[in-house]
Amino acid sequence: MASVGRVVLVTGVSRDLGLKFARAAAEHPGVDRVIGVDVVPPRGDIGGVSFVRADIRNPIIAKVIAKEDVDTVVHMSVIATPGSTGGRTTMKELNVIGTMQLLAACQKSPQVRQLVVKSTTTVYGASHRDPAMFTEEMEPRHAARSGYAKDVAEIEGYVRGLARRRPDVSVTVLRCANVIGPEVRSPIADYLRLPLVPTVLGFDPRLQFLHERDLLTAMCHAVATGQPGTFNVAGSGVLPLSQILRRLGRATVPIPGFALGQVGNTLKRFGLGEFSPELRAFLTFGRGVDTTRMRTELGFSPVYSTVAALDDFGADLRPTGGRAERVLGSLEQRLDRAPAFVGGPHSDLPDLSDLPEAPGGARD
Template identity: 70%
Template sequence: MGHPDHGSTVLVTGVSRDLGQRCARTLAATPGVARVIGVDVVPPRGDLGEVSFVRADIRNPVIAKVIAKEDVDTVVHMSVISTPGSAGSRATMKELNVIGTMQLLAAAQSAPRLQRLVVKSTTTVYGASSRDPAMFTEDMEPRRQPRSGYAKDVAEIEGYVRGFARRRPDVTVTQLRCANVIGPRVQSPITSYFRLPVLPTVVGHDPRLQFLHEDDLLGVVRHATLRGPHGTFNVAGDGIVMLSQAVRRLQRPRVPLPAGAVGNLGSVLRQARVAEFSPEQLGLLTFGRGVDTTRMREVLGFHPRYTTAEAFADFASSLTPTGGHTVRLIDRATRLVESRPAALEPTGADRG
């Protein structure tokens, strides 16, 4: 099995997105990895360095030919996406996520040389509700099963991965349930939210948040690719940050709104292409989420370099002071969703 003397051949999905691309490049520069093949529907914008790019759609059975031809022994699945973004519609996103994963796993199942599968999942799978435990451990289910959206995609994907692991017990399968990835270069629903010049928050709620620094995401994927044990692991920086602390840290004013109004404001901001407010995002900004990372440290053997607070501070240090255009946009949107104009709370007065 494999060529330990030559190092492994790794296939990475989702390399047209920044984190997938950086992940592939990190692996290509890792001792013990001989070759990295990056796969995506569209070529990445930047330079892939030592990574060989293969233009392929993982929703298409042709991916099996790529795995066989390139003698792949490790698959790193990075292409599960949380926003339609360049994918287009929500239906396309679901298809890329769920159908793409099914085809990829079908191809992996028929690859005799395969030894390892690493899947980047997310703590979004636990949902966010008023009935949540203080800390989710890996064996807990969400308190409310997601009926649609990204969280449902992830639950389905994890189900397929577990099925694959049963059918191929010879393959080491490591699932990484990552907290919200944050950092100066990350473009995601949560970073778009924090980049808003005025932050809408849900009245009466101060959710607990956990983050994983972008460098630690690359670190944990590399660690899992080289020596990850079989199993599912929560991955997050130590500690938590309250949303009120995060807002103060950013020195941005916030506008507290009823939950329904935040949802309506979200659709206005989405149409203006300012930020993405999915139902999962709204749940997180209302109830927060905490995950237990004992297994990450003790079984996976991974220790993030950044705590949650440090990861957020590094992201915050990259932001420029807020400008006028979006302030006016949010003010206008707030007037739309509430009959009266909401007073913006200056951060100084914000003792939240």
């Protein structure tokens, strides 16, 4: 598929990840032109990307594809939260109807040779009946009934439909784990940035991350190699949420699962993020995905493991917790400075004079 002078159409360039990918693709030597499509123009430097203002929800997109001789379509405009777009209805329309229109246009266009769709591991859902690691063949234990997860499941269904009807088009679906990075705005990234992080009382979900840069590399890799199929894309390893919050030094407050929705509504009122049903399930039961196929068939290995991605995310995040850690640290220093314990309880240990407070402090 890697013919010289390819024309790549990227949807969803008004958002950060879409624009970054479009710019990266424009610099790729094998790519002639990159056309960015969205309903609103992207903010900031668009580099070598030519922006076309078009709504993928109506048939104009077919004209763009035909006029510009597009041979590769990269679909990145599936959104996770209604956010600024309005309500859930608009979100669903953008996601599902938009994808249908885009796929219909691809099917009609004889030039289109390749389709890459950025999907998400949210498609597997999160429940107490989940296997530890999802492989690509596995279905969600409970089919999503609403929201983002349902949109993605429907979108993937339509994409499979196109792959069936146009066997000459190589279709790659990348199911990406939660993307984090210093600049990423996503439900989970916003959640981890909260100064006081609410957790679900009594649950410690396993989370898996994909670094923003690895996402862009994976997308470029998929476009360059044209390997068809569905692939989980995620950093290696999983982290329990408790460990994540400790590493980030966040202060936490455990909240019973049923009250989390209320907390989410309050947060939403202050514009601090929200807890969609998928996010609530994710924060209760967590999810892990198997990435064997990504490494063997797709031939891609992320640079950042889950831990490395998290550390990069947390590098310039100001800790809000970690009081216990500081107490312990100072205590350890005192012990190091103290003279060796030789003379039994009588030995002179001036540094330890105020230590009786410490073991209590260490336990919080």
